Amino acid sequence: MASSSDTTTTESTDVLVLGSGIAGICAAIEAAEAGAKVIVLEGASGPGGASAQSGGEIYLGGGTSTQQAVGMDDSTEAMKAFLTAALGPNADEEKIEAYCDGAIEHHDWLLAHGLEFRHEVWDEPTWMPSTEVGLMWMGERAKPFSDLARPAARGHRPPQGMFAGETLMARLLATAEKAGIDIRTEIKTRTLVRESGDPAAPVCGVIATHFGEQLEFRAGAVIIATGGFVDNERMLEQWAPQQVGKGKVTDGHSDGSGIEMAMRVGAAVRRMHQTETALPVAAPLVTNGLLVDGGGRRFINEDRYPGLYSHAAVHHRPAPTWIIVDEDIVDAVPETELWGMRPTHVAETIEELARDCGLPERGLADTLAEYNADAEAGEDRAFGKESRFLKPLTSPYGAYPTGNGMRKGLMGSESMPQGFTLGGLHTDLDSRVLDLAGEPIAGLYAAGRATHGLHGEGYISGTSLGDGSFFGRRAGRNAAKESVHE
Ligand SMILES: Cc1cc2nc3c(=O)[nH]c(=O)nc-3n(C[C@H](O)[C@H](O)[C@H](O)COP(=O)(O)OP(=O)(O)OC[C@H]3O[C@@H](n4cnc5c(N)ncnc54)[C@H](O)[C@@H]3O)c2cc1C
Missing domain, CATH: 3.90.700.10 (Succinate dehydrogenase/fumarate reductase flavoprotein, catalytic domain)
Incomplete structure (x- = not known):
């Protein structure tokens, strides 16, 4: 842990967001709309993270206007029952409850911030539709789920065939730009800073590097949105060894650095062994x-x-x-x-x-x-x-x-099961990062795959971009509240 006196302060802001994937950009937009001055630090050479390379599917329901437009009946209770079963065992029921209760509002917020979901449904089970349809099924009609909850198609996606994450992030980044959010690329955050180095003091900034130059940013609150840790072999060995040697569903920057930075200031982690798996x-x-x-x-x-x-x-x-x-x-x-x-x-x-x-x-x-x-x-x-x-x-x-147990190379580079990590920093429903005693660490928020999501052992597509954007927004709102003083 660094103290704020170790390096020269270069800049100050109200809210500092680390990472420019869906969690970071949604956090930044909410914080800016709540009146905060926001800087986003992105380690890669461009914004968007894994979110921009994804399928762009966001799990939303309960009767969104997109569902209604195609005549799809749904209820919040059915959505909760499906997610609790499909993401389990050991899904985070509190987070699922909050997420489902807020799903219609979140859908409308995404539409109001540049997204579009076409009023057409992809009817067959698939990973990713090849057309611009706006709605897809995620196995809601399959047993045992169809016995537990009335099925409805809930996979909402922007208009792009296959990897619609590109359109998803282009639209959200355009909104962020309009909101005057300052996104800096090629700045890798290294360390969280606490006021005067006191382990109980609020987090008040970070130390980062830009091509070897050391920079310090000070902020009223810091939001970690740096993604998961599937690209970090040491962390995989430690937390999710079943994923070692398997393929990686990633943009190549999911190195767990944000998770470990927060752990060094006392943050707790949760469900670190859970991973998404794709054949x-x-x-x-x-x-x-x-x-x-x-x-x-x-x-x-x-x-x-x-x-x-x-x-x-x-x-x-x-x-x-x-x-x-x-x-x-x-x-x-x-x-x-x-x-x-x-x-x-x-x-x-x-x-x-x-x-x-x-x-x-x-x-x-x-x-x-x-x-x-x-x-x-x-x-x-x-x-x-x-x-x-x-x-x-x-x-x-x-x-x-299928790649499971197959000779390597039989299907070219895609001969293995692939995946990404679902565990991460322990956060509460306000996206505050919690310490080992379950107490919030002042000035520190997190969202997206840097945190544990809704997930237990199961994963349904759309729930990663879904919880990242949803709890990212909460992080942004609450960080702005904590850092902007009239
Ligand atoms: C091919 C593919 C398809 C997918 N399809 C779907 C889908 O359809 N639906 C779904 O829900 N999920 C999908 N996923 C998973 C989903 O994309 C990710 O889990 C999600 O995008 C994570 O969002 P995030 O904002 O937490 O992280 P990211 O989008 O990964 O963003 C994190 C950002 O932080 C930056 N960063 C990391 N460390 C630092 C640091 N120390 N300092 C500064 N910046 C840092 C990274 O460079 C990155 O830009 C898919 C993933 C892939 C790769």
């Missing part, structure tokens, strides 16, 4: 086919949100995981949704396919026989996959590898 698969192949583990057995309904079956496959099943299909399934998937995937094995019999894939012949043959019988009967008795995705598979059969 590199084209979702329609999985949804309409069979997902099997190393024993050749199905283990989940394939119409769930892809992150949930990825997590189950990678963390809870014997490797490798394969997608088993037939010709009709492949022919029905438009080329744009296949993402270049080709089956690595095709065979006339299921036993031959099993041998080629290195799967137990009996295991896979039994699985297919059971699945086909259920499909004929129109009911997936094992896992409850929706009947519209159930069709008996016929010869010839094909198999797609």
Whole structure:
């Protein structure tokens, strides 16, 4: 920890935001609108962070105007019930409650600050729609969730095919610019500063570097929005070893520096072991086919949100995981949704396919026989996959590898499961950073993947950009309140 007297003060502001992803920019906009002078320090050469490279999906519901425009009925209670189940076990129920209660207002705020969600729904399970649709399903209709809460499509996204995060952040950054927010790039924050170096004194600024030059910024309050730690191997070893050696869903700057900076001034962390997991698969192949583990057995309904079956496959099943299909399934998937995937094995019999894939012949043959019988009967008795995705598979059969336990290089650079971290600084519902005793650290706020989110073991797309923007706004508002004195 540094004391404010160690270096020369170069600049002062009311609110200092560290990181210019969705959490930082939403925090900055709220703080500026509350009357604070705001500086954002960004370590990379441009703003936007991982948020700008993302799918741009934001999980919102309860009856937003976008949902209403497409005739989608929803309620806050249904949204809460779905998220609590899908993000669990051990989801943060307090944060989910606050997030769902504020979802309609948050949706309207995003629209008022430059975003747009087209009034069109993507109807099939997918990671990312290839068109500009504004609304998508995130597995709400899949079992067991459809029994727990009335399903509604809640994935809101800006108008861009695939990686809509670019449009998302371009719009929010344009709003920030209009609000007069000063965003400085290539300034990496290194240390938090406390008044007079007293460990109980409020945080009052940071020490940062710009190409080797040391700078000090003083502020009434500091907001950490520096993202997660998937790019920091040492932190992964320490906190989330299951992610070591796996692919990274990141912009390359999720180095955990903000989390560790705050820990050095006494901040507590939470749920550091939780990670998002993604198998590199084209979702329609999985949804309409069979997902099997190393024993050749199905283990989940394939119409769930892809992150949930990825997590189950990678963390809870014997490797490798394969997608088993037939010709009709492949022919029905438009080329744009296949993402270049080709089956690595095709065979006339299921036993031959099993041998080629290195799967137990009996295991896979039994699985297919059971699945086909259920499909004929129109009911997936094992896992409850929706009947519209159930069709008996016929010869010839094909198999797609998923990256779980696969030989490296089989699918080029995308041959492994990938992910990002979900744990981080312990924050309360006002986005204050808490110490080991659960007390707020004066002058210090945080949001986004630098904090623990709504998540327990599960992850649904849209909840990272969602909680980052939502609690980022709270950080901005409260930091402005703490730092601006009439
Ligand atoms: C390909 C991809 C697709 C995704 N799709 C979705 C999706 O559709 N929906 C969803 O909810 N989530 C999605 N995610 C996850 C989501 O994008 C991130 O979890 C989220 O953007 C994190 O937001 P953030 O503001 O916390 O951090 P970031 O957006 O990563 O921003 C943090 C910023 O802080 C900067 N920084 C870091 N350390 C310092 C420092 N010490 N000093 C100064 N600056 C620093 C970084 O350079 C970065 O610009 C996706 C991620 C990727 C990579």
